[in-house]
Amino acid sequence: MFNYIIVGAGLAGAVMAERIANILDEKVLVIERRNHIGGNCYDEIDKTGIIIHKYGPHIFHTNYRDVFKYLSKFTEWREYQHYVLGFIDGKLAPLPFNLNTLHKLLPESLAKPLEKKLLKKYNYGERIPILKLLEEDDRDLKFLANYIYEKVFLNYTIKQWALKPDEIDGKVTERVPILLSRDNRYFQDHYQAVPQEGYTKMIQKILDHENIKIMLNTSHQEILKIKNNKILFMDREYKGKLIFTGKIDELFNYRYGRLPYRSLNFKFETLDQKWYQPAATINYPNDYDFTRITEFKHIHPTSTKKTTILKEYPQEHIEGKNEPCYPIPTKENQKTYKKYEKLAGKHENLILLGRLAEYHYYNMDEIVKKALTTFKKEIK
Known part of the structure; x- marks a missing residue:
């Protein structure tokens, strides 16, 4: 038996696993339903040699010095200031509106x-x-x-x-x-950068510890259940700590109904030209069905004469067909979530962490901060 089980190998789960393995010197099992670590931060090198973000652009920015210092143990950084333009009335103009x-x-x-x-x-x-x-x-x-x-x-x-x-x-x-200045950067945080070799490499290093065992292509439902107010692991009562970063409604078998999420259809294109657009991301508020186009060579420069772009088409999340990207923050949905949260509170050995488990949108730095704080308060 592992004393700690983590569901989800995204940033939240990875940071918690690293702290447990390194600080407590305990063995921890990380269960991940996808065939890769990194969650929605996952990136890879495409056939042109460009690092692409498979689930949309992820730009690290923070004012938390401790978060930046912590992640710096696992990556070198490329300093990067993110610029976004909006295509409005046929013109390209800086966003946020300034x-x-x-x-x-x-x-x-x-x-x-x-x-x-x-x-x-x-x-x-x-x-x-x-x-x-x-x-x-x-x-x-x-x-x-x-x-x-x-x-x-x-x-x-x-x-x-x-x-x-x-x-x-x-x-x-x-x-x-609306920003009352002439600063065209999308973020104004003190620390703005992207991992030199990408987020996947960084998270690999976070998880690279002999005390951490990772199971990919494994749904938590295959080996974990909640029955009669008890957490079961491989059909035996589990008394260790379960850190859950997946969908909270799924954990409790949709007892109070399904919580809705928004998803995205990601369409990548490799173009036989050096550059496609003047900024990393261009938003299309009023034109086309996609919301934005990202050109990754702006974020991760390479010498290739080709370029890769990504168009994002928002859509409803459908279980088994696409990824749950964003919880939908309405009062009605929060009421449903609170029911699940109350149910989770009955299990002293259950910790909810992350965008899906807490039904709350987090930036990358915020979830790292939350994971580090949760470890100190609820585990260490």
Whole structure:
């Protein structure tokens, strides 16, 4: 018997496994249903020699020095500042929407007085959620808020979530605020980088310990069950710690119904040209069925004369057909999740961790931080 079992070999599971193996010197079993480690951070080198992210672009950024220091033990970094453009009204403009975007999309006769009003009302460098800007009484600022809402947020959100911005948790739209500066970077964190050899290599090194055993191509349902309020491993009662990073509704056999998730259809194309677009990612809020195109050579430069792009088409998550990428943050879904959370609380040896288990969106740095904190509080 292993004293620790972890379901999921993504960042959350890998960090927990490494801490248990190294700090406690305990053996840990990691169960992964996919045929690879890394979860949605998984990347690989394609036939052109470019590192591609199989589940969409992952850009590491953080203000947590301890998180950056921890991951630096397992990778060298390539310093990288991420730039995103939006294709809006036939023009390419910086995103998040900032003062440069304002002048790029609107005539100077409109942009100049709007900038003046914005900076009179708010501080330079301030990050304003779109839903907050929509509450403005000033006629000009109200015009600007509606313009940004319709051109940047509304249709993109409908494509991504199949919901309008005001139908989902406000924290979703707050993640991409209106930025009152001329900083065109997508993130403003102190540490911004990508692993020199990719995320898969980094996570391989995190998991590279004699105390860690990994089972790929194995669903937790094959060897783990919850029956009569007991956790069973290979049909025997399991009294060790179970750290679960998968779908919480699946763990409890959908007792309160299925929690919905959004998924993505990833379409890669290799093109016989050196470059395809001027930035790593271009968002298409209002045009086409895909939400964005990423060109990976911007993120991981190589000398190849070809390039690889990825188009992302949002879709509903269907069990067994696609990956659950994003929990859908509505009040109704949170009510259902709370029922599962209460059920999980009856098991003292069960720890829920990660986007699927906690039905909560995490950035990469946030989940590493959460894993390190969880280890200290609930295991060490």
